[in-house]
Amino acid sequence: MKVERAKLTWFERLYIPSILNGFKVTLRHFFSWKRSKVYGDKQSSYSAKLTMQYPEEKWPVPDGYRGAPYLVKDEDANTKCVSCQLCEFVCPPKAIRITPPGQSGEADREGAEKMPKEFDINMLRCIYCGFCQEVCPEEAIYLLKDYAITGENREELIFNKEKLLSLGGEDKRAYAHHTQDGVTEGIKKWEKKTQEAKDQPAFH
């Protein structure tokens, strides 16, 4: 390929105009304290220049973001997980480790059949793929918006059941549509999936 080079005048070939331009451009940027447009309407809460001063300022995490997987509770603050171990099987890097309850069932309330004795997620292994959330029949595990997983050693980053439950909290997202006039109707699992099944076109 032949590159066409512009013919420079003798003045331009002295480099001086481009050097002066360089001074101009760098000075303009040096003294520009305009907030970056990338923050959208949240601009005023971020500092000037492009740098985000991280621990003090954080990105607004978008909906649907796949952060760390945590266990969620239902609206009555009960553990939703029934220790079916599907997530353990599906997890590609084998980050989840569930100890099933055995014969006793470990249930902590009336009407619940079974719940995990131990439920560990190794956050160092998790790849945030979201398979566990997808496979869970109880909608008990969700990838929430938490992305800052830090710790001082490896043990600290294996989250146990208590930690996962407390971090997950009550899952507003999972049962928001069950609540009418502030009265909870109890767990209606499968409702979403039933609806999805109904929405499918018929084939016969």
Add this chain to the structure above:
Amino acid sequence: MLNFVTEIFSSYPWLIVLVKVLGVFAVIMPMVAYSVMAERRISALIQDRIGPNRVGIPFTRVKLLGLGQPLADGLKSFLKEDFTPAYVKRIFFWLAPAVAMIPSFVVFAVIPFGSFLGAQKMVIADLNVGILFTFGIVSLGVYGIVLAGYASNSKYPFLGGIRSSAQMISYEIAMGMAVVPVFMLAADSAWQSNLTGTWKGYLDGVGLLNLSSVIAYQSDSFFSWMIFKQPIAFCIFLVAIFAETNRLPFDMPESETELVAGYNTEYSSMRFALFFMGEYAAMIAGSALMVVLFCGGWTLPLGATLDPNGYFSTPADGIIQGVLHMVVFIMKIAVFLVLMIWIRWMLPRFRYDQLMNIGWKRFLPVSLANIILTAIVLWATA
């Protein structure tokens, strides 16, 4: 007590030199550290970033605009593993960082960084061949780079070393030629005999190539600064100093974008830090040279109205005046340092054939013409 101290110093004159050396070192090292810091902050601001602003006083939450950063950087390079790759030429590999760093510090030996402090002239070695010594030493720094490139036994450092030697032969001659007119003006015994007062003591027994006599020449007004009397020489010298200190737009030996890190690719830990310190010390030395040769050294000719007694433009009588002169000198150096840092974030890198082109085909003829021009003007006005 005081008698005892003066007695010791008068019976062992080398002690004074030692104190001066340590004093200069104690000033240069923090300057090196903080010019790195300045580089990082200025580059950040130019690129619309903020730069290191976290590290303050250790173990507290005081941030001080990040002024503690050099401390953290230094500590970090001490704690890093000092890794020697296999198949390097060990002795040269170990020697190179020292060879690169020492010359940039040795240059300060002949630079007059102040007037008097007490009875002591503020220059470590008052050599009559000052400027020649400087050129001799400064060009030694290149050997460190070439040696590092050769010893690393790896392609990128090797390319860096080759470029460095190609670079050296293209700017050094122009650089040497550029300062000839400066000395044609300054090394004239006629005006030296007119000097009065403290200047007489300052220039006592000093040859005409001595750097102090250049300062004396520039001391009477701003317009006797060589930057105004010899603007062409100044431009050439400035460009040559950029090439000398391997700063952009002439950082061919390093060129991070194409040679990984150039000659110091294989170095880690403190040995890398030595190269780094050498580079910044060379920047400071280069700025100091430009200040001495072109911007009046430690003098500040404020004129008869602002400064009727020549407090800032004649060698000092007292301690405070002497210290102020040094402060003026450091301030001037700082201006040039900022300029060098600024330019780095402004211009793209030259190819090394382009640098040779500029050095041989433009600057060398121009500097020769400048010498002849100066000679003609001197002859016509004599």
